[in-house]
Amino acid sequence: MGVNTKEITFYPKSKYIKDIIDPPKPTLVPQWFKKLPIYQGSSELIVFNGETNQSAKTCIPFLDSLTSGYTFNLWCDIQVKNSKTNTGKLVTWGNTAFDLIPIQDRPDPGLPIFQGFDPMFFSWKSHWGIKTPKGYSCILTHPFNRTDLPFITSTGIMDTDKWGIWGNQPFSFIKDFEGIIPAGTPIIQIIPFKRDNWKSKIDDSLTDWANKEEIKGKSIFRGYYKNNYWQKKKYQ
Numbered sequence: 001m002g003v004n005t006k007e008i009t010f011y012p013k014s015k016y017i018k019d020i021i022d023p024p025k026p027t028l029v030p031q032w033f034k035k036l037p038i039y040q041g042s043s044e045l046i047v048f049n050g051e052t053n054q055s056a057k058t059c060i061p062f063l064d065s066l067t068s069g070y071t072f073n074l075w076c077d078i079q080v081k082n083s084k085t086n087t088g089k090l091v092t093w094g095n096t097a098f099d100l101i102p103i104q105d106r107p108d109p110g111l112p113i114f115q116g117f118d119p120m121f122f123s124w125k126s127h128w129g130i131k132t133p134k135g136y137s138c139i140l141t142h143p144f145n146r147t148d149l150p151f152i153t154s155t156g157i158m159d160t161d162k163w164g165i166w167g168n169q170p171f172s173f174i175k176d177f178e179g180i181i182p183a184g185t186p187i188i189q190i191i192p193f194k195r196d197n198w199k200s201k202i203d204d205s206l207t208d209w210a211n212k213e214e215i216k217g218k219s220i221f222r223g224y225y226k227n228n229y230w231q232k233k234k235y236q
Helices: 031-035 060-067 206-217 224-228
Strands: 009-012 070-073 078-082 089-093 103-105 122-125 128-131 136-141 151-153 156-158 168-173 179-181 186-194
Touching: 060 224, 151 186, 206 224
Parallel strands: none
Antiparallel strands: 009 128, 070 186, 078 089, 078 179, 103 122, 122 168, 136 156, 136 186, 151 168
């Protein structure tokens, strides 16, 4: 039986925005992950005490996090400098048209300050709204596992079947970061999901099954989860 395909809709803040700023795109694997070697510290597989030297490149759950959903990408270069007169950052960009500014100052949102990040908050301006089918919401968050980015975006959940109007999402820069963040940099990852009510329970009858599967998984060096359980996700 085929997987049921749902449709997510993106709509621009104004008619001319779509000719200037791209809508969110399916999330792409970052270049650093593509360049990551399969094995750590060697060009070949090494097994020691039952453990292999495989890198995160062979981890399917990690790959799923990097390719799930859609991303808002920065539509223009921005330059970040440390203020010489007070704490905080000075951010500039080329196009000064009000409707096209990529970020704006953010009054203190009362969020905890992440260690190593500047206490001054800004907000990303999305310029695009989101519409999902009835019963579906979206997680809007910092791009998963993208610790290489010089900022951190806050996380929110929006019921985008009812309300998905373009908004502003808080973020802060790494402390002392200065430089240019290029157009195309992912700034917000969007993960649509179906709303359900949940309750938790404990079932120790699953322990034997899990132990047996773990033993089976260790019978081959690579690919047990991928070949037996993983389902490829598609975002277009």
